[in-house]
Amino acid sequence: MSEEQAQDIPEQRGSMPDHEALVIGAGVAGIYQIKRLTDMGVDAMLIEADEDLGGTWFRNRYPGARFDSESYTYGYSFSKELLNEWSWSERFSGQPENLRYLNFVADKFDLRKHMRFNCRVASMRFDEDESFWTITLTNGQEMSARFVVSGLGLLSMPTPPRFDGMETFEGESWHTYYWPKEPVDLSDKRVAVIGTGATGIQVIAEIADKVGHLTVLQRRPNWSAPLNNAPISPEEMDDIRSRYDEIYAACARTPGGFEHEPDRRGFWNVTREERLAIWDDLYEQPGFGIWLRNFAEIFTDEEAGAEFSEYIADRIRARVDDPEIADKLIPKDHLFGMQRVPLETKYFEVYNQPNVDLVDVTATPIEAITPTGVKTTEAEFEFDVIVYATGFDAITGAYDRIDISGIGGQRLGEKWSDGPTTYMGLMVNGFPNLFMIAGPQGASASSNFPRSIEQAVNWISDLLGHVRDNGASRVEATEAAQVDWTTHVASMYPRFLIGRGKGWITGYNSNVEGRVEGVIRHGVYNGGAPKYHKRLKEIKERGYEGVAIT
Numbered sequence: 001m002s003e004e005q006a007q008d009i010p011e012q013r014g015s016m017p018d019h020e021a022l023v024i025g026a027g028v029a030g031i032y033q034i035k036r037l038t039d040m041g042v043d044a045m046l047i048e049a050d051e052d053l054g055g056t057w058f059r060n061r062y063p064g065a066r067f068d069s070e071s072y073t074y075g076y077s078f079s080k081e082l083l084n085e086w087s088w089s090e091r092f093s094g095q096p097e098n099l100r101y102l103n104f105v106a107d108k109f110d111l112r113k114h115m116r117f118n119c120r121v122a123s124m125r126f127d128e129d130e131s132f133w134t135i136t137l138t139n140g141q142e143m144s145a146r147f148v149v150s151g152l153g154l155l156s157m158p159t160p161p162r163f164d165g166m167e168t169f170e171g172e173s174w175h176t177y178y179w180p181k182e183p184v185d186l187s188d189k190r191v192a193v194i195g196t197g198a199t200g201i202q203v204i205a206e207i208a209d210k211v212g213h214l215t216v217l218q219r220r221p222n223w224s225a226p227l228n229n230a231p232i233s234p235e236e237m238d239d240i241r242s243r244y245d246e247i248y249a250a251c252a253r254t255p256g257g258f259e260h261e262p263d264r265r266g267f268w269n270v271t272r273e274e275r276l277a278i279w280d281d282l283y284e285q286p287g288f289g290i291w292l293r294n295f296a297e298i299f300t301d302e303e304a305g306a307e308f309s310e311y312i313a314d315r316i317r318a319r320v321d322d323p324e325i326a327d328k329l330i331p332k333d334h335l336f337g338m339q340r341v342p343l344e345t346k347y348f349e350v351y352n353q354p355n356v357d358l359v360d361v362t363a364t365p366i367e368a369i370t371p372t373g374v375k376t377t378e379a380e381f382e383f384d385v386i387v388y389a390t391g392f393d394a395i396t397g398a399y400d401r402i403d404i405s406g407i408g409g410q411r412l413g414e415k416w417s418d419g420p421t422t423y424m425g426l427m428v429n430g431f432p433n434l435f436m437i438a439g440p441q442g443a444s445a446s447s448n449f450p451r452s453i454e455q456a457v458n459w460i461s462d463l464l465g466h467v468r469d470n471g472a473s474r475v476e477a478t479e480a481a482q483v484d485w486t487t488h489v490a491s492m493y494p495r496f497l498i499g500r501g502k503g504w505i506t507g508y509n510s511n512v513e514g515r516v517e518g519v520i521r522h523g524v525y526n527g528g529a530p531k532y533h534k535r536l537k538e539i540k541e542r543g544y545e546g547v548a549i550t
Protein backbone atom coordinates (compact mmCIF):
# COMPACT_ATOMS: atom_id res chain seq x y z
CA MET A 1 0.00 0.00 0.00
CA SER A 2 1.27 3.48 -0.81
CA GLU A 3 1.13 6.61 1.31
CA GLU A 4 -1.65 7.80 -1.04
CA GLN A 5 -3.75 4.87 0.17
CA ALA A 6 -3.02 5.26 3.87
CA GLN A 7 -5.08 2.88 5.95
CA ASP A 8 -8.56 3.80 6.96
CA ILE A 9 -8.20 7.09 8.75
CA PRO A 10 -11.42 8.73 9.90
CA GLU A 11 -12.04 12.27 8.67
CA GLN A 12 -11.95 15.09 11.22
CA ARG A 13 -15.23 15.72 13.11
CA GLY A 14 -16.10 19.33 13.95
CA SER A 15 -14.30 20.82 16.92
CA MET A 16 -13.73 17.57 18.81
CA PRO A 17 -10.51 15.81 17.95
CA ASP A 18 -10.68 12.39 16.31
CA HIS A 19 -8.59 10.84 19.07
CA GLU A 20 -7.51 11.58 22.55
CA ALA A 21 -3.94 10.69 21.64
CA LEU A 22 -1.95 10.01 18.53
CA VAL A 23 1.43 8.27 18.63
CA ILE A 24 3.80 8.87 15.73
CA GLY A 25 6.18 6.05 14.84
CA ALA A 26 6.01 2.28 15.33
CA GLY A 27 9.55 1.75 16.56
CA VAL A 28 10.66 0.61 20.00
CA ALA A 29 9.25 3.81 21.54
CA GLY A 30 5.89 3.95 19.76
CA ILE A 31 5.10 0.27 20.30
CA TYR A 32 5.39 0.58 24.06
CA GLN A 33 3.65 3.96 24.11
CA ILE A 34 0.57 2.69 22.28
CA LYS A 35 0.43 -0.25 24.67
CA ARG A 36 0.53 1.99 27.74
CA LEU A 37 -2.08 4.40 26.41
CA THR A 38 -4.55 1.75 25.29
CA ASP A 39 -4.07 -0.15 28.57
CA MET A 40 -5.09 3.10 30.30
CA GLY A 41 -8.27 3.20 28.23
CA VAL A 42 -7.13 6.21 26.21
CA ASP A 43 -8.61 6.44 22.71
CA ALA A 44 -5.24 6.33 20.97
CA MET A 45 -3.98 5.51 17.51
CA LEU A 46 -0.46 5.03 16.21
CA ILE A 47 0.57 6.21 12.76
CA GLU A 48 3.72 5.04 11.00
CA ALA A 49 5.28 6.30 7.77
CA ASP A 50 6.62 2.89 6.73
CA GLU A 51 4.50 -0.02 5.57
CA ASP A 52 5.09 -1.97 8.76
CA LEU A 53 6.31 -1.66 12.33
CA GLY A 54 9.87 -1.83 13.61
CA GLY A 55 11.35 1.67 13.08
CA THR A 56 15.14 1.37 13.12
CA TRP A 57 14.89 -2.41 12.84
CA PHE A 58 12.40 -2.25 9.99
CA ARG A 59 14.63 0.08 7.99
CA ASN A 60 18.28 -0.78 8.60
CA ARG A 61 18.50 -4.09 6.75
CA TYR A 62 22.10 -3.70 5.63
CA PRO A 63 24.31 -6.79 6.08
CA GLY A 64 25.86 -6.80 9.53
CA ALA A 65 23.17 -4.63 11.19
CA ARG A 66 22.90 -5.76 14.78
CA PHE A 67 22.64 -4.53 18.37
CA ASP A 68 25.59 -3.09 20.18
CA SER A 69 23.55 -3.45 23.39
CA GLU A 70 23.39 -6.94 24.90
CA SER A 71 20.12 -8.28 23.40
CA TYR A 72 18.71 -9.12 26.82
CA THR A 73 19.27 -5.55 28.02
CA TYR A 74 17.69 -4.11 24.88
CA GLY A 75 14.37 -5.95 25.14
CA TYR A 76 11.43 -4.39 26.98
CA SER A 77 11.37 -4.98 30.71
CA PHE A 78 7.72 -4.10 31.34
CA SER A 79 6.23 -7.59 31.11
CA LYS A 80 7.49 -10.65 33.01
CA GLU A 81 5.42 -12.80 30.69
CA LEU A 82 7.17 -11.34 27.66
CA LEU A 83 10.57 -11.84 29.29
CA ASN A 84 9.68 -15.46 29.94
CA GLU A 85 8.40 -16.14 26.45
CA TRP A 86 11.12 -14.57 24.31
CA SER A 87 14.55 -16.13 23.77
CA TRP A 88 17.47 -14.28 22.25
CA SER A 89 19.72 -16.40 20.07
CA GLU A 90 22.80 -14.16 20.21
CA ARG A 91 24.35 -11.87 22.77
CA PHE A 92 24.12 -9.07 20.17
CA SER A 93 21.29 -10.10 17.96
CA GLY A 94 20.98 -9.16 14.29
CA GLN A 95 18.37 -7.02 12.51
CA PRO A 96 16.12 -9.89 11.34
CA GLU A 97 15.77 -11.24 14.88
CA ASN A 98 15.30 -7.74 16.31
CA LEU A 99 12.47 -7.08 13.88
CA ARG A 100 10.93 -10.46 14.72
CA TYR A 101 11.06 -9.53 18.38
CA LEU A 102 9.19 -6.25 17.87
CA ASN A 103 6.56 -8.08 15.81
CA PHE A 104 6.28 -10.68 18.55
CA VAL A 105 5.64 -7.95 21.10
CA ALA A 106 3.04 -6.21 18.93
CA ASP A 107 1.25 -9.49 18.23
CA LYS A 108 1.40 -10.74 21.79
CA PHE A 109 -0.30 -7.60 23.08
CA ASP A 110 -2.56 -7.28 20.01
CA LEU A 111 -1.24 -3.80 19.24
CA ARG A 112 -1.48 -3.85 15.45
CA LYS A 113 -5.17 -3.02 15.64
CA HIS A 114 -4.17 0.42 16.96
CA MET A 115 -1.62 1.03 14.19
CA ARG A 116 -2.00 2.61 10.75
CA PHE A 117 0.84 2.27 8.28
CA ASN A 118 1.91 4.35 5.26
CA CYS A 119 1.01 7.48 7.16
CA ARG A 120 3.83 9.99 6.83
CA VAL A 121 3.17 13.22 8.69
CA ALA A 122 3.74 16.36 6.62
CA SER A 123 2.55 18.96 9.11
CA MET A 124 1.04 19.45 12.56
CA ARG A 125 -0.81 22.53 13.74
CA PHE A 126 -1.92 23.27 17.29
CA ASP A 127 -5.40 24.75 17.52
CA GLU A 128 -5.14 27.22 20.39
CA ASP A 129 -8.89 27.67 20.90
CA GLU A 130 -9.71 23.98 21.01
CA SER A 131 -6.39 22.77 22.41
CA PHE A 132 -5.76 19.95 20.02
CA TRP A 133 -3.43 19.07 17.17
CA THR A 134 -4.42 18.71 13.54
CA ILE A 135 -2.10 16.41 11.68
CA THR A 136 -1.84 16.41 7.90
CA LEU A 137 -0.28 13.45 6.11
CA THR A 138 1.78 13.72 2.94
CA ASN A 139 -1.22 12.36 0.99
CA GLY A 140 -3.37 15.24 2.23
CA GLN A 141 -5.42 13.27 4.76
CA GLU A 142 -6.10 15.03 8.05
CA MET A 143 -6.65 13.74 11.56
CA SER A 144 -6.68 15.34 14.96
CA ALA A 145 -5.83 14.45 18.52
CA ARG A 146 -5.77 16.18 21.89
CA PHE A 147 -2.28 14.85 22.59
CA VAL A 148 0.52 13.81 20.25
CA VAL A 149 3.34 11.59 21.41
CA SER A 150 6.28 11.41 19.06
CA GLY A 151 8.37 8.29 18.72
CA LEU A 152 10.08 9.72 15.65
CA GLY A 153 13.51 8.45 16.56
CA LEU A 154 16.90 10.06 16.94
CA LEU A 155 18.55 8.36 14.00
CA SER A 156 15.72 8.10 11.48
CA MET A 157 16.55 10.88 9.03
CA PRO A 158 19.33 9.48 6.83
CA THR A 159 21.72 11.89 5.14
CA PRO A 160 23.18 10.81 1.83
CA PRO A 161 26.13 12.95 0.78
CA ARG A 162 25.71 15.85 -1.61
CA PHE A 163 28.17 14.93 -4.35
CA ASP A 164 27.75 16.19 -7.88
CA GLY A 165 26.54 13.55 -10.31
CA MET A 166 24.96 11.16 -7.79
CA GLU A 167 21.86 10.80 -9.96
CA THR A 168 23.99 9.86 -13.00
CA PHE A 169 25.42 6.68 -11.47
CA GLU A 170 24.42 3.75 -13.66
CA GLY A 171 24.97 1.01 -11.09
CA GLU A 172 22.98 0.43 -7.90
CA SER A 173 23.36 2.72 -4.91
CA TRP A 174 21.68 3.18 -1.53
CA HIS A 175 22.03 4.81 1.81
CA THR A 176 22.35 1.92 4.28
CA TYR A 177 19.05 2.96 5.90
CA TYR A 178 17.31 2.06 2.64
CA TRP A 179 19.14 -1.22 1.97
CA PRO A 180 16.66 -3.23 -0.13
CA LYS A 181 14.37 -5.76 1.50
CA GLU A 182 15.07 -8.28 -1.26
CA PRO A 183 18.37 -10.20 -1.01
CA VAL A 184 21.20 -8.39 -2.79
CA ASP A 185 23.80 -10.51 -4.58
CA LEU A 186 27.15 -8.74 -4.32
CA SER A 187 29.31 -11.63 -5.47
CA ASP A 188 31.61 -10.60 -8.31
CA LYS A 189 30.51 -6.99 -7.89
CA ARG A 190 32.83 -4.01 -7.49
CA VAL A 191 31.44 -2.38 -4.38
CA ALA A 192 32.23 0.99 -2.78
CA VAL A 193 31.35 1.85 0.81
CA ILE A 194 31.49 5.54 1.72
CA GLY A 195 31.52 6.13 5.48
CA THR A 196 33.24 4.39 8.37
CA GLY A 197 30.94 5.08 11.32
CA ALA A 198 29.19 2.31 13.27
CA THR A 199 27.11 1.44 10.20
CA GLY A 200 29.99 1.45 7.71
CA ILE A 201 32.13 -0.67 10.04
CA GLN A 202 29.35 -3.26 10.39
CA VAL A 203 28.57 -3.45 6.68
CA ILE A 204 32.23 -3.49 5.55
CA ALA A 205 33.13 -6.36 7.90
CA GLU A 206 30.09 -8.36 6.79
CA ILE A 207 30.38 -8.00 3.01
CA ALA A 208 34.15 -7.96 2.47
CA ASP A 209 34.37 -11.69 1.79
CA LYS A 210 31.12 -11.78 -0.22
CA VAL A 211 31.90 -9.17 -2.87
CA GLY A 212 34.14 -9.28 -5.91
CA HIS A 213 36.09 -6.19 -4.87
CA LEU A 214 35.52 -3.75 -2.03
CA THR A 215 36.77 -0.17 -1.92
CA VAL A 216 36.31 1.68 1.35
CA LEU A 217 36.27 5.45 0.92
CA GLN A 218 37.17 6.73 4.36
CA ARG A 219 37.08 10.40 5.33
CA ARG A 220 37.98 10.00 9.01
CA PRO A 221 38.72 6.71 10.76
CA ASN A 222 36.81 5.85 13.94
CA TRP A 223 38.08 4.20 17.10
CA SER A 224 36.55 0.77 17.22
CA ALA A 225 36.90 -2.36 19.35
CA PRO A 226 35.63 -5.95 19.18
CA LEU A 227 31.96 -6.67 19.78
CA ASN A 228 32.82 -10.23 20.92
CA ASN A 229 29.44 -11.58 19.93
CA ALA A 230 28.47 -15.19 20.71
CA PRO A 231 25.40 -17.39 20.51
CA ILE A 232 23.21 -17.73 23.59
CA SER A 233 22.46 -21.38 24.35
CA PRO A 234 19.06 -22.39 25.79
CA GLU A 235 20.79 -22.99 29.16
CA GLU A 236 22.35 -19.52 29.10
CA MET A 237 18.98 -18.02 28.18
CA ASP A 238 17.41 -19.79 31.18
CA ASP A 239 20.09 -18.32 33.37
CA ILE A 240 19.54 -14.81 31.92
CA ARG A 241 15.80 -15.21 32.53
CA SER A 242 16.37 -16.08 36.15
CA ARG A 243 18.48 -12.93 36.56
CA TYR A 244 16.37 -10.37 34.70
CA ASP A 245 15.58 -8.37 37.85
CA GLU A 246 19.27 -8.18 38.66
CA ILE A 247 20.21 -7.30 35.06
CA TYR A 248 17.71 -4.46 34.78
CA ALA A 249 18.67 -3.18 38.22
CA ALA A 250 22.30 -3.00 37.04
CA CYS A 251 21.23 -1.16 33.87
CA ALA A 252 19.29 1.33 36.01
CA ARG A 253 22.41 2.02 38.11
CA THR A 254 24.90 2.73 35.36
CA PRO A 255 25.31 6.02 33.47
CA GLY A 256 24.90 4.33 30.09
CA GLY A 257 21.99 2.06 31.00
CA PHE A 258 24.05 -1.08 30.31
CA GLU A 259 25.30 -3.77 32.66
CA HIS A 260 28.76 -2.23 32.33
CA GLU A 261 29.79 -0.31 35.44
CA PRO A 262 32.74 2.10 35.21
CA ASP A 263 35.98 1.23 36.99
CA ARG A 264 36.18 3.75 39.83
CA ARG A 265 39.58 2.75 41.22
CA GLY A 266 41.07 5.79 39.53
CA PHE A 267 43.19 5.71 36.38
CA TRP A 268 46.18 7.24 38.12
CA ASN A 269 45.80 5.16 41.30
CA VAL A 270 46.86 1.94 39.59
CA THR A 271 50.15 1.22 37.84
CA ARG A 272 50.52 1.23 34.06
CA GLU A 273 51.05 -2.55 34.21
CA GLU A 274 47.73 -2.92 36.02
CA ARG A 275 46.01 -0.70 33.46
CA LEU A 276 47.38 -2.78 30.61
CA ALA A 277 46.20 -6.01 32.27
CA ILE A 278 42.72 -4.51 32.73
CA TRP A 279 42.59 -3.38 29.09
CA ASP A 280 43.80 -6.76 27.83
CA ASP A 281 40.89 -8.29 29.70
CA LEU A 282 38.36 -5.68 28.51
CA TYR A 283 39.42 -6.12 24.87
CA GLU A 284 38.20 -9.72 25.06
CA GLN A 285 34.92 -8.82 26.77
CA PRO A 286 31.61 -8.35 24.99
CA GLY A 287 30.04 -5.09 23.94
CA PHE A 288 30.73 -1.68 25.38
CA GLY A 289 32.76 -3.13 28.27
CA ILE A 290 35.93 -1.72 26.66
CA TRP A 291 34.44 1.79 26.91
CA LEU A 292 32.01 1.74 29.81
CA ARG A 293 33.84 -0.64 32.21
CA ASN A 294 36.99 1.36 31.66
CA PHE A 295 38.37 3.98 34.06
CA ALA A 296 35.93 6.86 34.38
CA GLU A 297 38.86 9.23 33.56
CA ILE A 298 38.90 8.25 29.90
CA PHE A 299 35.69 10.28 29.59
CA THR A 300 37.15 13.42 31.11
CA ASP A 301 40.94 13.41 31.23
CA GLU A 302 42.82 13.95 27.97
CA GLU A 303 46.04 12.36 29.23
CA ALA A 304 44.20 9.24 30.35
CA GLY A 305 42.26 9.19 27.08
CA ALA A 306 45.48 9.53 25.06
CA GLU A 307 47.15 6.61 26.86
CA PHE A 308 44.16 4.37 26.30
CA SER A 309 43.82 5.48 22.66
CA GLU A 310 47.45 4.51 22.09
CA TYR A 311 46.68 1.08 23.56
CA ILE A 312 43.86 0.63 21.02
CA ALA A 313 46.11 1.96 18.23
CA ASP A 314 48.61 -0.81 19.09
CA ARG A 315 45.80 -3.35 18.84
CA ILE A 316 44.95 -2.04 15.35
CA ARG A 317 48.61 -2.22 14.31
CA ALA A 318 48.73 -5.83 15.51
CA ARG A 319 45.68 -6.77 13.46
CA VAL A 320 46.50 -5.05 10.14
CA ASP A 321 49.41 -6.47 8.14
CA ASP A 322 50.36 -3.34 6.21
CA PRO A 323 51.65 -0.63 8.60
CA GLU A 324 50.64 2.16 6.19
CA ILE A 325 47.06 0.92 6.07
CA ALA A 326 47.03 0.42 9.84
CA ASP A 327 48.13 4.03 10.24
CA LYS A 328 45.27 5.22 8.03
CA LEU A 329 42.82 3.32 10.25
CA ILE A 330 44.02 5.01 13.44
CA PRO A 331 42.20 8.26 14.29
CA LYS A 332 44.49 11.26 14.76
CA ASP A 333 41.93 14.01 15.38
CA HIS A 334 40.09 12.60 18.41
CA LEU A 335 40.57 10.26 21.35
CA PHE A 336 38.85 6.93 21.94
CA GLY A 337 35.30 7.58 23.15
CA MET A 338 35.09 11.20 21.97
CA GLN A 339 32.62 9.91 19.39
CA ARG A 340 30.17 7.09 20.04
CA VAL A 341 32.30 3.94 19.69
CA PRO A 342 31.45 1.54 16.85
CA LEU A 343 31.88 -2.12 17.79
CA GLU A 344 33.27 -4.51 15.21
CA THR A 345 33.64 -8.15 14.26
CA LYS A 346 36.90 -8.82 12.39
CA TYR A 347 36.72 -5.34 10.85
CA PHE A 348 40.43 -4.58 10.85
CA GLU A 349 41.33 -7.99 9.34
CA VAL A 350 39.25 -7.03 6.28
CA TYR A 351 42.12 -4.79 5.20
CA ASN A 352 44.42 -7.82 4.97
CA GLN A 353 42.26 -9.27 2.19
CA PRO A 354 43.58 -8.90 -1.37
CA ASN A 355 40.12 -7.83 -2.65
CA VAL A 356 39.85 -4.82 -0.31
CA ASP A 357 41.28 -1.30 -0.80
CA LEU A 358 41.20 1.68 1.52
CA VAL A 359 41.07 5.15 -0.04
CA ASP A 360 41.67 8.19 2.14
CA VAL A 361 39.14 10.75 0.89
CA THR A 362 40.41 13.41 3.25
CA ALA A 363 43.76 13.34 1.42
CA THR A 364 42.10 12.91 -1.98
CA PRO A 365 38.50 14.19 -1.65
CA ILE A 366 35.63 12.88 -3.71
CA GLU A 367 34.90 15.36 -6.49
CA ALA A 368 31.90 13.67 -8.05
CA ILE A 369 29.95 10.51 -8.61
CA THR A 370 30.22 9.57 -12.28
CA PRO A 371 28.00 7.24 -14.33
CA THR A 372 30.55 4.49 -13.72
CA GLY A 373 31.83 5.18 -10.22
CA VAL A 374 33.61 7.77 -8.11
CA LYS A 375 36.04 10.50 -9.11
CA THR A 376 38.45 11.73 -6.45
CA THR A 377 41.04 14.49 -6.88
CA GLU A 378 43.55 11.75 -7.68
CA ALA A 379 41.79 8.95 -9.53
CA GLU A 380 38.62 7.56 -11.07
CA PHE A 381 37.19 4.32 -9.68
CA GLU A 382 34.69 2.06 -11.38
CA PHE A 383 31.94 0.44 -9.29
CA ASP A 384 28.83 -1.66 -9.78
CA VAL A 385 27.39 -0.73 -6.39
CA ILE A 386 27.89 2.31 -4.13
CA VAL A 387 26.81 2.04 -0.48
CA TYR A 388 26.38 5.34 1.36
CA ALA A 389 26.96 4.67 5.06
CA THR A 390 26.97 8.40 5.65
CA GLY A 391 24.89 8.73 8.79
CA PHE A 392 21.89 10.74 9.89
CA ASP A 393 20.59 14.21 10.53
CA ALA A 394 20.41 12.97 14.08
CA ILE A 395 18.29 14.10 17.01
CA THR A 396 16.30 16.93 15.37
CA GLY A 397 16.28 15.79 11.72
CA ALA A 398 13.02 13.83 11.88
CA TYR A 399 11.30 16.80 13.58
CA ASP A 400 12.64 19.33 11.07
CA ARG A 401 11.14 17.29 8.27
CA ILE A 402 7.63 17.92 9.65
CA ASP A 403 6.15 21.43 9.58
CA ILE A 404 5.16 21.69 13.26
CA SER A 405 3.45 24.92 14.29
CA GLY A 406 2.56 25.70 17.88
CA ILE A 407 1.28 28.72 19.78
CA GLY A 408 1.08 31.86 17.63
CA GLY A 409 2.08 29.86 14.56
CA GLN A 410 5.63 29.44 15.84
CA ARG A 411 7.53 26.76 13.89
CA LEU A 412 9.46 24.13 15.86
CA GLY A 413 12.10 23.94 13.12
CA GLU A 414 12.73 27.69 13.45
CA LYS A 415 12.78 27.54 17.23
CA TRP A 416 15.43 24.82 17.01
CA SER A 417 17.43 26.26 14.12
CA ASP A 418 20.47 26.87 16.35
CA GLY A 419 19.89 23.69 18.34
CA PRO A 420 17.05 22.13 20.32
CA THR A 421 15.60 23.51 23.51
CA THR A 422 13.27 21.33 25.59
CA TYR A 423 12.08 20.50 29.07
CA MET A 424 13.67 17.15 29.98
CA GLY A 425 13.77 16.24 26.30
CA LEU A 426 10.07 15.46 26.62
CA MET A 427 8.20 18.72 26.03
CA VAL A 428 8.70 22.09 24.36
CA ASN A 429 7.34 25.42 25.59
CA GLY A 430 4.99 26.91 22.98
CA PHE A 431 4.02 23.44 21.73
CA PRO A 432 1.41 22.22 24.23
CA ASN A 433 0.11 18.64 24.32
CA LEU A 434 3.14 17.41 22.37
CA PHE A 435 5.50 14.87 23.93
CA MET A 436 8.71 13.36 22.61
CA ILE A 437 9.74 9.90 23.78
CA ALA A 438 13.37 9.83 22.72
CA GLY A 439 13.52 13.53 22.11
CA PRO A 440 16.45 15.92 21.91
CA GLN A 441 18.08 16.57 25.30
CA GLY A 442 16.72 13.38 26.82
CA ALA A 443 18.81 10.48 28.08
CA SER A 444 18.09 8.06 25.22
CA ALA A 445 20.90 9.16 22.92
CA SER A 446 23.53 8.75 25.62
CA SER A 447 22.31 5.43 26.94
CA ASN A 448 20.99 2.01 26.05
CA PHE A 449 17.99 3.32 24.08
CA PRO A 450 15.14 1.12 25.33
CA ARG A 451 16.07 1.54 28.98
CA SER A 452 15.46 5.30 28.74
CA ILE A 453 12.57 4.89 26.31
CA GLU A 454 10.61 2.80 28.83
CA GLN A 455 11.15 5.44 31.50
CA ALA A 456 10.06 8.25 29.17
CA VAL A 457 6.93 6.37 28.06
CA ASN A 458 6.00 5.67 31.68
CA TRP A 459 6.50 9.30 32.66
CA ILE A 460 4.49 10.65 29.72
CA SER A 461 1.70 8.11 30.33
CA ASP A 462 1.53 8.95 34.03
CA LEU A 463 1.37 12.65 33.21
CA LEU A 464 -1.44 12.07 30.72
CA GLY A 465 -3.27 10.02 33.36
CA HIS A 466 -2.85 12.91 35.79
CA VAL A 467 -4.11 15.41 33.18
CA ARG A 468 -7.17 13.23 32.52
CA ASP A 469 -7.90 12.76 36.21
CA ASN A 470 -7.91 16.53 36.58
CA GLY A 471 -10.20 17.07 33.61
CA ALA A 472 -7.52 19.24 32.00
CA SER A 473 -7.08 19.60 28.27
CA ARG A 474 -3.79 21.40 27.94
CA VAL A 475 -0.35 20.63 29.23
CA GLU A 476 2.79 22.60 28.44
CA ALA A 477 6.33 23.00 29.73
CA THR A 478 6.94 26.42 31.24
CA GLU A 479 9.52 28.61 29.61
CA ALA A 480 11.49 28.93 32.86
CA ALA A 481 11.71 25.14 33.27
CA GLN A 482 12.81 24.78 29.68
CA VAL A 483 15.53 27.44 30.00
CA ASP A 484 16.80 25.73 33.16
CA TRP A 485 16.95 22.31 31.51
CA THR A 486 18.55 23.53 28.28
CA THR A 487 21.17 25.46 30.26
CA HIS A 488 21.87 22.37 32.34
CA VAL A 489 22.21 20.15 29.24
CA ALA A 490 24.61 22.66 27.65
CA SER A 491 26.64 22.90 30.86
CA MET A 492 27.39 19.15 30.76
CA TYR A 493 29.07 19.29 27.33
CA PRO A 494 32.41 20.82 28.41
CA ARG A 495 32.69 18.35 31.30
CA PHE A 496 33.14 15.34 29.04
CA LEU A 497 35.52 14.78 26.13
CA ILE A 498 32.58 13.50 24.08
CA GLY A 499 31.17 17.03 24.29
CA ARG A 500 34.00 18.10 21.98
CA GLY A 501 33.78 15.23 19.49
CA LYS A 502 32.85 15.81 15.88
CA GLY A 503 29.71 13.97 14.93
CA TRP A 504 26.06 13.55 15.65
CA ILE A 505 26.33 13.91 19.45
CA THR A 506 27.59 17.47 19.02
CA GLY A 507 25.29 18.04 16.06
CA TYR A 508 27.79 18.26 13.21
CA ASN A 509 26.93 16.69 9.87
CA SER A 510 28.60 17.91 6.68
CA ASN A 511 25.65 16.65 4.63
CA VAL A 512 23.15 18.95 6.34
CA GLU A 513 23.04 22.47 4.99
CA GLY A 514 23.78 25.17 7.52
CA ARG A 515 25.66 23.04 10.04
CA VAL A 516 28.89 24.71 11.05
CA GLU A 517 31.85 22.68 12.26
CA GLY A 518 32.72 23.57 15.85
CA VAL A 519 29.29 25.08 16.60
CA ILE A 520 27.77 22.63 19.10
CA ARG A 521 24.07 21.80 19.15
CA HIS A 522 23.24 20.62 22.65
CA GLY A 523 20.99 17.72 21.72
CA VAL A 524 22.10 15.04 24.18
CA TYR A 525 21.89 14.89 27.96
CA ASN A 526 25.33 13.73 29.04
CA GLY A 527 24.75 13.58 32.78
CA GLY A 528 23.95 9.86 32.84
CA ALA A 529 20.66 8.00 32.81
CA PRO A 530 20.33 7.50 36.61
CA LYS A 531 20.52 11.25 37.30
CA TYR A 532 18.07 11.94 34.50
CA HIS A 533 15.58 9.35 35.73
CA LYS A 534 15.89 10.59 39.32
CA ARG A 535 15.03 14.07 38.10
CA LEU A 536 11.99 12.78 36.21
CA LYS A 537 10.80 11.05 39.36
CA GLU A 538 11.25 14.21 41.43
CA ILE A 539 9.35 16.34 38.91
CA LYS A 540 6.43 13.92 39.13
CA GLU A 541 6.56 13.78 42.93
CA ARG A 542 6.40 17.58 43.02
CA GLY A 543 3.17 17.56 41.06
CA TYR A 544 4.83 17.92 37.65
CA GLU A 545 7.01 20.88 38.48
CA GLY A 546 7.76 22.97 35.40
CA VAL A 547 4.62 21.78 33.61
CA ALA A 548 1.55 24.02 33.29
CA ILE A 549 -1.65 21.93 33.33
CA THR A 550 -4.84 23.81 32.45
Ligand code: NAP
Binds near residue numbers: 510
Ligand atom coordinates in the same frame (compact mmCIF):
# COMPACT_ATOMS: atom_id res chain seq x y z
P1 NAP B 1 27.99 8.27 11.50
O1 NAP B 1 28.54 7.79 12.77
O2 NAP B 1 27.55 9.68 11.40
O3 NAP B 1 29.07 7.96 10.38
C1 NAP B 1 28.95 8.45 9.09
C2 NAP B 1 30.21 8.15 8.33
O4 NAP B 1 30.08 8.63 7.01
C3 NAP B 1 31.45 8.84 8.91
O5 NAP B 1 32.55 8.00 8.72
C4 NAP B 1 31.57 10.09 8.04
O6 NAP B 1 32.86 10.63 7.99
C5 NAP B 1 31.15 9.52 6.71
N1 NAP B 1 30.64 10.54 5.80
C6 NAP B 1 29.52 11.27 5.95
N2 NAP B 1 29.36 12.10 4.93
C7 NAP B 1 30.42 11.90 4.10
C8 NAP B 1 30.81 12.47 2.89
N3 NAP B 1 30.09 13.44 2.33
N4 NAP B 1 31.95 12.03 2.32
C9 NAP B 1 32.67 11.05 2.91
N5 NAP B 1 32.34 10.47 4.07
C10 NAP B 1 31.22 10.89 4.66
O7 NAP B 1 26.72 7.41 11.06
P2 NAP B 1 26.41 5.85 11.33
O8 NAP B 1 27.63 5.04 11.08
O9 NAP B 1 25.20 5.53 10.58
O10 NAP B 1 26.13 5.78 12.89
C11 NAP B 1 25.26 6.70 13.52
C12 NAP B 1 24.85 6.17 14.86
O11 NAP B 1 23.87 5.15 14.67
C13 NAP B 1 25.93 5.49 15.68
O12 NAP B 1 26.74 6.39 16.38
C14 NAP B 1 25.09 4.64 16.62
O13 NAP B 1 24.55 5.42 17.64
C15 NAP B 1 23.97 4.20 15.70
N6 NAP B 1 24.30 2.87 15.14
C16 NAP B 1 24.30 1.81 15.98
C17 NAP B 1 24.62 0.56 15.50
C18 NAP B 1 24.60 -0.62 16.41
O14 NAP B 1 25.56 -1.32 16.50
N7 NAP B 1 23.54 -0.88 17.11
C19 NAP B 1 24.97 0.39 14.17
C20 NAP B 1 24.95 1.49 13.34
C21 NAP B 1 24.62 2.74 13.83
P3 NAP B 1 33.35 11.72 9.06
O15 NAP B 1 33.59 10.97 10.32
O16 NAP B 1 34.53 12.32 8.47
O17 NAP B 1 32.21 12.70 9.22
